[in-house]
Amino acid sequence: MVKPTRVTNSIRTLRFTNGEMTQADLADRVGVTRQTIIAIEQGKYSPTLEMAFRIGRVFGVPLDDAFQYPEADR
Numbered sequence: 001m002v003k004p005t006r007v008t009n010s011i012r013t014l015r016f017t018n019g020e021m022t023q024a025d026l027a028d029r030v031g032v033t034r035q036t037i038i039a040i041e042q043g044k045y046s047p048t049l050e051m052a053f054r055i056g057r058v059f060g061v062p063l064d065d066a067f068q069y070p071e072a073d074r
Helices: 011-017 023-030 034-041 049-059
Strands: none
Touching (some): 023 034, 023 049
16 A cells, blocks of 8 residues: 655646646656656655656746645644
């Protein structure tokens, strides 16, 4: 069983606000498979820092606009 990541993302929203880009289009631009994009969007996989930056650059947004990490429980 795969443990979900705590990292959340706005990739799906970013895809749709950028000309309804498909997962396959994003995957091609980032250099990964469509399945990798699906897993990231669903929170089943956390991208490497390098991949996260590449995704942000595709959309022209800072890393914080594409990915979020919740505050630690206190």
